[in-house]
Amino acid sequence: MSRTPSSSRRDFLKKSSVLGAAVVTGAAAADTTPRPLPPLPVNPVTEKAMPTRNLGRTGYRVGVFSLGGQASIEQPNNADVAVPIVERALDLGVNYIDTAAMYGGPERWSQRYIGEVMKRRRNQAYLASKTHDRTRDGSLKLLEESLKLLNTDHLDAWQLHHIDSQDDVDRIFGKGGAIEAFQQAREQKMVRFLGVTGHRDPDLLIQCLERFQFDQILMALNAADKHHLSFMEKLLPLAVEKQLGIIGMKIPARGRILSSWKPAEHKQAGWEGEAPLPGTLAMKEALYYVLSLPVSTVIIGCDTLAQLEENVQLARDFTPLSERQLAALTEEAKPVARQALFFRRWA
Numbered sequence: 376m377s378r379t380p381s382s383s384r385r386d387f388l389k390k391s392s393v394l395g396a397a398v399v400t401g402a403a404a405a406d407t408t409p410r411p412l413p414p415l416p417v418n419p420v421t422e423k424a425m426p427t428r429n430l431g432r433t434g435y436r437v438g439v440f441s442l443g444g445q446a447s448i449e450q451p452n453n454a455d456v457a458v459p460i461v462e463r464a465l466d467l468g469v470n471y472i473d474t475a476a477m478y479g480g481p482e483r484w485s486q487r488y489i490g491e492v493m494k495r496r497r498n499q500a501y502l503a504s505k506t507h508d509r510t511r512d513g514s515l516k517l518l519e520e521s522l523k524l525l526n527t528d529h530l531d532a533w534q535l536h537h538i539d540s541q542d543d544v545d546r547i548f549g550k551g552g553a554i555e556a557f558q559q560a561r562e563q564k565m566v567r568f569l570g571v572t573g574h575r576d577p578d579l580l581i582q583c584l585e586r587f588q589f590d591q592i593l594m595a596l597n598a599a600d601k602h603h604l605s606f607m608e609k610l611l612p613l614a615v616e617k618q619l620g621i622i623g624m625k626i627p628a629r630g631r632i633l634s635s636w637k638p639a640e641h642k643q644a645g646w647e648g649e650a651p652l653p654g655t656l657a658m659k660e661a662l663y664y665v666l667s668l669p670v671s672t673v674i675i676g677c678d679t680l681a682q683l684e685e686n687v688q689l690a691r692d693f694t695p696l697s698e699r700q701l702a703a704l705t706e707e708a709k710p711v712a713r714q715a716l717f718f719r720r721w722a
Contacts, residue, residue, distance in 0.1 A: 503593075
């Protein structure tokens with residue numbers, strides 16, 4: 376009986392954890408020749424729904440608004456809310472969906488919900504996921520599980536998740552590190568493109584870009600960026616120079632940069648830290664600030680269908696801000712810079 380592309384690639388992944396690094400060097404071979412990847416996805420609605428831009432040198436035209444796999448899409452037992460958001464996003468012309476192996480905890484709810492939609496509409500969305508494991512074998516295991524949960528035999532982008540420390544960089548690029556899994560997965564046609572992501576320190580991501588030829592980068596950018604460990608100062612120009620697909624995230628800072636933020640009504644603990652002040656920007660201002668930078672697209676997680684539809688409408692109506700307008704918004708964000716950049720290194 377003939378094997379499907381999915382089963383042959385997954386068989387390879389299982390064998391690869393035993394064969395070790397020899398596979399990367401060609402000393403051992405997979406049991407099957409990798410099948411060609413299908414054409415890049417096409418959502419027929421995108422071009423009429425919102426402006427599009429090149430995703431770096433990948434050859435993909437991406438809508439300026441893309442769907443993030445957090446917010447409602449990572450909440451446990453939330454399929455009645457999460458799955459319709461993913462479906463509606465594609466209906467509205469979104470053609471890039473981002474998720475990660477760690478979204479939704481051990482049950483990986485985000486990948487499960489998105490996978491429900493990918494069963495039927497995989498060819499309409501550029502699908503990006505991530506590994507938070509820093510080793511080769513651990514990352515390959517996460518990839519195998521991600522492909523199953525997402526109901527696909529390949530990712531359009533596989534990314535290093537949340538580069539947080541020098542130790543992360545050293546482990547990823549050391550012997551048996553995750554970068555070996557990246558090279559292997561691309562060679563075996565389980566992933567199309569490779570990327571790196573981070574929120575904390577631009578210098579860590581600059582190191583990654585100098586050590587490996589990535590195809591895309593997902594970086595935290597918002598109107599408060601210039602006030603602390605700016606990603607716009609050196610990292611963003613380097614990504615442009617390398618012709619990477621550049622994806623912005625943390626645009627509303629989980630709501631903390633927005634004037635609608637009500638400190639008394641939100642939890643203020645954990646990774647996000649304290650956010651004692653109302654924000655200073657409207658969602659339109661926050662979104663248009665980042666879209667006026669040299670990014671390919673932005674990803675935003677949505678809690679409701681209404682939130683999704685509002686964001687797509689803002690993207691449809693987008694016109695770039697002037698340098699004067701950008702400078703004014705940077706200044707407006709200054710009083711709440713600490714809470715708007717909660718993800719940066721502060722000590």
